Amino acid sequence: MDPVLADRLQFAFTIMFHYLFPIGTMGLAPFVAAYTWKAAHGRDEESARIAAFWTKIFGINFAAGVVSGIPMEFQFGTNWAAFSRNTGSVVGQPLAMESLFAFFLESVFLGALLYRRRGVPSMFVAWAGVMICAGAWLSGFFIVATNAWMQHPVGYRIAADGTILLQNIWAVLFSRFAYWQFAHVLCGALLAGGFIVAGVGAYYLLSRRDEAIGRRLVRAGTIVAFAFALIVVFPTGDRNGRDVTQYQPVKLAAQEGLFTTEREAPLAIIGMPDVAHKRLIDPIFVPDILSFLSYGNYKANVNGLDAYARELWPPVELTYYAYHIMVGLGTIFAAAATLAVALLAFGMLWKARWMLWILMLLMPFPFVANEAGWVAAEVGRQPWIVYGLMKTAAGGSPTVSSGETVFTLIGFAGMYFLLGVLFLYLVLREIGRGPSGSEA
Amino acid sequence: MSVAGFIAIAFMLTMYVLLDGYDLGVAAVAPLIARSDRERAATMAGIGPFWNGNEVWLIAAGAALFALFPAAYASSFSGFYLPLIIVLWLLMLRGIALELREHFPSEIWHQFWDAAFSASSALLIFVFGIALGNLLRGVPLDAAGYFQGTFSFLLNPYALLVGVFAFATLGVHGATFVAMRIEGELAARAIQIVAGGSWLVLILYLAVTALTVSMNAPLRAPWLFAMPALSLTALGLMWRSARAGRAREAFVMSSCFIATLLAASAGTIFPYLLPAFPARNRGISIFAAAPSETALACALTVTLIGVAAVAIYAPIVWRRMARKVRVE
Numbered sequence: 001m002d003p004v005l006a007d008r009l010q011f012a013f014t015i016m017f018h019y020l021f022p023i024g025t026m027g028l029a030p031f032v033a034a035y036t037w038k039a040a041h042g043r044d045e046e047s048a049r050i051a052a053f054w055t056k057i058f059g060i061n062f063a064a065g066v067v068s069g070i071p072m073e074f075q076f077g078t079n080w081a082a083f084s085r086n087t088g089s090v091v092g093q094p095l096a097m098e099s100l101f102a103f104f105l106e107s108v109f110l111g112a113l114l115y116r117r118r119g120v121p122s123m124f125v126a127w128a129g130v131m132i133c134a135g136a137w138l139s140g141f142f143i144v145a146t147n148a149w150m151q152h153p154v155g156y157r158i159a160a161d162g163t164i165l166l167q168n169i170w171a172v173l174f175s176r177f178a179y180w181q182f183a184h185v186l187c188g189a190l191l192a193g194g195f196i197v198a199g200v201g202a203y204y205l206l207s208r209r210d211e212a213i214g215r216r217l218v219r220a221g222t223i224v225a226f227a228f229a230l231i232v233v234f235p236t237g238d239r240n241g242r243d244v245t246q247y248q249p250v251k252l253a254a255q256e257g258l259f260t261t262e263r264e265a266p267l268a269i270i271g272m273p274d275v276a277h278k279r280l281i282d283p284i285f286v287p288d289i290l291s292f293l294s295y296g297n298y299k300a301n302v303n304g305l306d307a308y309a310r311e312l313w314p315p316v317e318l319t320y321y322a323y324h325i326m327v328g329l330g331t332i333f334a335a336a337a338t339l340a341v342a343l344l345a346f347g348m349l350w351k352a353r354w355m356l357w358i359l360m361l362l363m364p365f366p367f368v369a370n371e372a373g374w375v376a377a378e379v380g381r382q383p384w385i386v387y388g389l390m391k392t393a394a395g396g397s398p399t400v401s402s403g404e405t406v407f408t409l410i411g412f413a414g415m416y417f418l419l420g421v422l423f424l425y426l427v428l429r430e431i432g433r434g435p436s437g438s439e440a
Numbered sequence: 441m442s443v444a445g446f447i448a449i450a451f452m453l454t455m456y457v458l459l460d461g462y463d464l465g466v467a468a469v470a471p472l473i474a475r476s477d478r479e480r481a482a483t484m485a486g487i488g489p490f491w492n493g494n495e496v497w498l499i500a501a502g503a504a505l506f507a508l509f510p511a512a513y514a515s516s517f518s519g520f521y522l523p524l525i526i527v528l529w530l531l532m533l534r535g536i537a538l539e540l541r542e543h544f545p546s547e548i549w550h551q552f553w554d555a556a557f558s559a560s561s562a563l564l565i566f567v568f569g570i571a572l573g574n575l576l577r578g579v580p581l582d583a584a585g586y587f588q589g590t591f592s593f594l595l596n597p598y599a600l601l602v603g604v605f606a607f608a609t610l611g612v613h614g615a616t617f618v619a620m621r622i623e624g625e626l627a628a629r630a631i632q633i634v635a636g637g638s639w640l641v642l643i644l645y646l647a648v649t650a651l652t653v654s655m656n657a658p659l660r661a662p663w664l665f666a667m668p669a670l671s672l673t674a675l676g677l678m679w680r681s682a683r684a685g686r687a688r689e690a691f692v693m694s695s696c697f698i699a700t701l702l703a704a705s706a707g708t709i710f711p712y713l714l715p716a717f718p719a720r721n722r723g724i725s726i727f728a729a730a731p732s733e734t735a736l737a738c739a740l741t742v743t744l745i746g747v748a749a750v751a752i753y754a755p756i757v758w759r760r761m762a763r764k765v766r767v768e
Contacts, residue, residue: 060539063535063539063540066492066495066535067532067535067536067539068532070495070499070528070531070532070535071525071528071532073499073502073503073506074502074517074524074528076506076513076517077502077506077513077514077516077517077518078517078518078521078524078525079518081514081515081517081518081586082514084506084510084513084514084517085510085511085513085514085515086510087510088506088507088509088510088511088513088514089507089510089732089734089735090735091506092503092506092507092508092510092513092735092739093507093735093738093739093742095503095506095507096500096503096504096506096507096739096742096743096746097742097746098503099496099499099500099502099503099504099746100500100503100504100742100743100745100746100747100749100750101742101745101746101749103496103499103500104493104496104500104746104749104750104754105749105753107492107493107495107496108493108750108753108754108757109753109757110492110493111488111489111490111492111493111757111761112489112757112760112761114488114489115485115488115489115761120760120761124760128757131753159732165732165734165735166732166734166735166738167734168734169734169738397514397518397521398518398584398586399518399519399521399586399587400518400521404521404522408521408522408525411525411529415529415532415533418536419532419536422536422540426540426543
């Protein structure tokens with residue numbers, strides 16, 4: 001096997017598995033903080049129960065995130081030595097900030113939240129919840145800033161020997177690409193958080209147990225999911241799309257399955273790309289919309305894949321499908337959340353059991369959409385590891401053979417399988433016990 | 441500025457060894473001192489709120505190495521590919537064990553995770569010791585700075601001895617933590633381990649130091665000659681506090697002892713991040729591995745601010761959580 005292919009498979013596998021947990025951490029942290037806060041201030045027993053319930057689930061999720069995240073910081077060095085050597089001067093900075101500013105914050109305060117020792121005041125625990133939320137979001141920002149630099153490098157200079165050196169850290173951290181990408185990623189996680197809370201609440205209502213708490217969860221969850229289902233599309237998704245149009249037009253063409261350059265380009269809602277014949281099979285088009293979405297003008301010219309050399313194309317099928325899964329699910333989320341909030345506003349949600357069914361069954365799909373979005377962004381970045389500057393093929397470790405990477409990939413697969421099974425079991429068991437089963 | 445970078449990384453690694461060192465040590469000595477399921481649960485509860493934060497020092501040191509000295513980060517991490525991945529697996533296994541033990545009230549379940557926890561932690565200490573030994577001895581590198589040796593080269597007698605020494609030292613360190621944090625009989629047993637283990641640590645310390653000095657015959661810095669005196673003083677004081685039953689003092693002295701060992705190691709390796717074997721000077725030095733002044737300045741600022749912030753909020757949290765754990 002090509003060693004870089006093995007490196008890519010290992011990175012894709014470990015990062016995609018790991019990312020399942022940060023979605024939950026970033027998305028649930030504000031709920032945990034809010035309920036812990038309410039429990040500390042309020043006089044109501046119920047908030048304390050809800051806080052304890054979500055803290056348990058959050059704790060399991062966080063632990064799985066920490067354990068699956070341990071390899072992340074080290075993989076750049078082990079499997080991507082040439083990339084690290086060449087770009088560490090820039091890429092190392094936000095990663096160091098992540099550990100020092102965010103990871104410490106989360107980890108130190110998490111102990112206070114999870115291991116409630118006798119005599120620790122509940123206000124302190126509430127503050128710990130807020131700090132963990134801040135740490136989780138900050139952590140996400142630095143990681144996305146690192147990725148955004150690989151998508152759209154700024155603030156660097158190239159040394160005489162070809163090494164990429166840091167020129168201006170502020171340009172790296174506050175590049176437009178970085179903060180819009182972060183806003184989009186964070187909205188995706190909060191949308192997931194909203195749907196998880198609503199889905200668990202819907203489960204209790206459908207099973208006719210813990211109904212008072214179930215209603216509170218559905219109410220809070222659907223409102224959050226509704227808000228972020230909209231913001232994730234506009235403005236954040238829209239701005240990401242425009243950045244891709246401007247800086248990575250080949251990725252745009254692959255995501256949309258646009259093989260030929262067109263004026264008044266149509267948007268393909270569905271269709272299967274046939275790369276060999278450069279066409280979409282059985283497509284459904286909406287005329288002119290792609291031109292409008294990309295440039296704000298129905299008549300604009302949109303470059304298709306034919307405008308670029310074949311070796312600069314990303315893998316078209318994967319980029320196309322990942323992108324369409326994300327957008328398709330995003331549309332479904334927006335519709336479902338709008339409907340649920342409307343029913344809630346008219347006081348009809350508790351009787352509309354079909355809607356509760358939908359909310360419950362939607363729970364896994366925000367995870368799929370978040371992962372698919374990353375696949376579209378990362379696979380669509382190929383063949384570059386740093387867009388326009390360094391090819392992925394040149395980024396591997398010269399001393400690590402594909403056999404070694406395959407071995408460690410198998411090892412990671414085993415370790416993550418164990419972790420995944422235990423995680424699912426423990427979380428489902430916690431949901432099964434419910435908020436009233438746990439002692440507040 | 442490269443020197444400051446070297447000091448920053450050495451400092452973070454020292455913090456890692458002091459802090460995560462006690463978690464690892466507690467796990468390694470737990471089979472010796474905790475006799476019942478409830479006692480083992482208490483030892484785990486003693487470190488439960490802290491281990492995650494402690495482990496971040498290792499991640500942060502790795503990230504700081506990446507930002508400060510990318511060339512050294514790239515060649516050492518990819519050069520020691522398999523040993524490093526094994527360390528990652530052990531760290532993961534240990535995290536899983538620690539977090540999942542309490543989720544089932546079954547004794548079989550507990551026994552399994554206790555064993556996994558102790559075994560992975562003990563192995564980690566041993567591997568870290570071997571790594572330090574090889575760092576002090578130097579490793580074969582090619583012109584580009586990539587490791588050229590085999591697994592068996594790394595398992596040389598000197599490095600293995602350092603591994604055993606690390607095991608004894610951190611085991612005793614962990615025992616001082618148990619004695620300080622947990623009430624009752626368990627603490628009494630732990631302090632006995634400290635008093636007795638001190639002698640083993642002393643013997644191993646003398647052997648390792650003699651070998652290290654003979655290997656690096658012309659020592660660069662004269663202050664290194666003062667280190668053994670400091671180390672021995674700390675070790676002696678630890679033994680005395682343990683005999684007197686003053687656990688907190690023993691923990692502090694154990695920390696001082698470890699800090700002097702790591703300072704001496706850093707001084708021996710300096711100015712190399714990865715000394716070569718047999719000729720040290722072909723290794724990766726901090727002057728060759730540094731990226732650029734801008735990057736160094738940025739990473740150092742980040743490190744300073746980050747560590748200062750942790751130094752402010754971590755003790756506040758730790759003090760809140762520092763209640764003694766009772767065996768229930």
